[in-house]
Structures are given as C-alpha cells and as structure tokens.
Amino acid sequence: MSLLDSCCTCATLLSDVKIPYDPQSEKPLLHNRQLECCSRYICATCQYKNPRFQNYCPFCQISSGPSTLPKEGLRLPPSYARTAHPINPSRAESPPPSYDDSITPRRVPEQSTEPPADTDDTVHFVGSEDSLQGLSLAYTVPIPVLRRHNNLYSDQLLQARKWILIPRSHYNGPPLSTPPDPEEEEKKTKLRRWMVATKCADYSVAQLYLKGSDYNLDVAVDAFKADEEWEKNHPLEGNGKGRERPKSRFGRGGSISGQLW
Template sequence: ACCTCATLLSAVPCVTSSSEKPLPDNRQLDCCGRVICHDCIQACTFWQKNPRFLSYCPYCPTSGPSLLTSRRRGRDGARHEKKENAMEATGKQKQGEPVLDQPPPPYTALSPSTCPSTIQDVREEVIIHHLRHTHPQDTLQSLALQYGIPPAVLRASNNLPLGADHLLAARHTLLIPARHCRNPTNRSPFPPEDSESLARKTAIRRWMVACKEANYDMALVYLDEAGYDLDEAVGRYMADTEWEARHP
C-alpha cells in the first residue's frame, strides 16, 4: 500500500481520465523501503498534490537526490571543463616564451626601537584627569578653564558631541591633550586610588554583604585581624555569632 494515502498499489490507476499517457512508476524510498504511489505525486487535487515526494521521505528525515541539484552540478562541471581547456590552451601558447623568475621585492625591516618611543610620546602628550562627580568643579567648562584649553578641543579629544556635555557624568576619566594646555599638570581633585585601596574597599563591601552586617567599623576590625582575607574574616564573624547565641 502507499505510505501516504494508504491505497493498495494494485488499485491505483495507471492512466488518467484526461490523458491516455501512462503515469510514472511508483517511487520506492531507499531509506525505509516504503512506496509512494504516482497518484499522490501527480494528482490534480489540491490536497494531494505534493511534488516533494519525488525527493523527500515523509517518515524519515532524509531526502533523495534532487533534479535541480544534478542540473546545477552538470552546469558547474561543464564550466569547470571549459575553464580547464582554456588554461591548457593558454599554457600551450606560452610554452615557447621564456619564463622570468624574478624574486619578490625585499621586505622593509621595521626597527622595533621606534614603536615604544612613539607610544611613550603619545602617552606623554595626554593627561588623564580622574573625574569625581561629587566635586563641583568636574564640569567641561571648569576643566577647560583649569587647563587653559578650548572646550571644542576637549570635546574632540574625548569624542563628545556638541551640546552633549551631560555625557561626562558617565565617565571616570577625561583625556586632556597636553600640547593644547597652558598648564600641563594633572589637576584631579583627588589622587587616583591604587589597586590596594580598591581591593580593600571591595573586601569590606563583600564582608558586609556576606555577614549581613551594616556596621562599617566592625567590618574593618574583622578584616584587619584576618589580614583582609575575606573567607577567614567571615568565618570568624560566624563563629563569634554562634558563640553569642549559645551564651546569651
């Protein structure tokens, strides 16, 4: 029987009523061995006509060779053969010509000493101003007056569009071009924090969150005793809390 319409293969007509030409043979699937009748493939009713059955199995996730694919492969093969024939013809024509084996031009060696100096010069030309948004003088106009630089140059050096000075509140640093400054010295309101101070502040906040303790001084005491080892400081606090619970 047909695997799509469940009709016996012996009951499927071999010709149609509109034409005396015989219909194509039934298609047997290579993947599962099922058979699709030619009536399901070539039927004229809209709910049965499905040309995908020529190269598709409705039960297995496989598909057979497509006619379009074979045609494309034939075209590509013909083009490839024409290209090979053209290359062979040009090769035969150039067999009598002398072959000039010229070496490629030598590479220009880049001296490594120029790169660090260039980077160092660029770094020296830029002053990194650390912003503190709580400080009232950290505005674009005030910084332009402090460093003696036009505001337009300051905006261009930091990719700030005209009329968007409020975007400065989302930045932590500002690049000051030293070649345009009258006073090429760093005028940050506060010195930048080093990595050790930032690590200490981070450890304090993590200890307060882990222990659910809002007392900042208590966090300093436990972390100082533990040498700013977060796990040890949290363990000591938990041990002290358990001891206080057992000895009210």
C-alpha cells in the first residue's frame, strides 16, 4: 500500500482515513481492506458505515463471505447470438436490433409560409380569435377531422399556424377568411426583430421607433441604442418627488421612450 492509494468507494487517500476505534479498549475496529479480486482498497470508514463492504466487492460483485451471489460473481448479460426456441426448436428467435443502427424519429413536416397551390381543400388563414371549435361550427367539419387533416395534436397548436386546410369532403364553399396583407406581415416581422435586437418588449415604443425610421430596421435599432447611450451619460438629477429629467435633443424625456411618460 502506497501513499497515493485511495479508497475505491469514497476516493479518500488511505493515509488520510480516520480509522474507527473502540472507545473502551481503544483498539481499531477495522483496517483498510485490499480486495483480492481486483486489488482495490476499501477504507475502514466505508466498511464501518456499510458492513457489507467487509466481505463484498462492489466492482466485481463478488462476495468472500456467506452471500446469495455466486462465487464467480454475477453472470454476464445474454449474448445477441441466435438461439433455438425453448418450445419449438425449429423456430429461432430473431436477434435484437444493433445499437449502431440509427433510428430516425418520426417528425411532422413544418408548415410553410405559403399554402399549397395545388390543393383541392379550402385554405383558411388563421386569425387571433380563431379556435377549432369555432372553425368546426363555421365550416360544419368535425373537430377530429380538422385535427387529423392538419396534424394538430392539441387545440393550442392552432395559434402557431398561419393557415389550415378545410377538407373538401366536408366543405365546398369559399373560405371564410381573407389572406394577410404582405406589407403588414413584413411590419410585424420587423417589429419582432426590433424587440429582439434591442431587448425592449414595449410594443408602443417599438412602433414609435419603426414609424420614425419609415420601418427601416437597422436605423430604428441604431436610434434606440443611441438614445439609451445618451440617457446613460445623462442620468436623472435631483432626489425625491421633485426630480426632473434633463432636457435632451428630443426635448423633455430623453429618448422617444422617455417621451411616453
């Protein structure tokens, strides 16, 4: 046993192990034990806390004392070799699949922005107030049919769609919705991107900056960051209720967001 040997269960150096002593005789109760099967060490403290370690190896799973385990340890797991059926020898069991074969999970295809042009179904553009129950009543289509036809596994997934298909087998009339305005959709996209770039979730502030820059996203983001830098260099003056914001190049309030106060 060297000074660098350690316990295989608690990783404590054997030189630092506190050996338990009998309080009456002051003799050590246990000593550090070297395993015969793998030459590892188990410290006296681990043996005192868990008496099973006094005659058992947790790595080789071999017991040197009375135990239900076999002398040679636990059996190895069954092999993947083809074996005969216990009842019908002519019927051989098929081996399990290999771990190397990659299993491709089933994925639902993502919905495209534009609806398919070659479909015979009615395309309904989803609005903020639409629900499966409402669409089922409006188009006289059962809710399970709408879910199955559009791969909707939950009613809440409808709000994540821009459009859904009404099956022609249940409805042959015109759509009860109007397609979204491309210009308005582009403005909404720029508004969300502005919020992400500036980390400002105020919808009214985002609209002010985008309208002031004629919906030029880069100009609107730079203007907001410039105003934030100006407010950082010109902090509030005064204390208490009578404090006032310093005047800036925008007038009272600093940036455009400050003018909303």
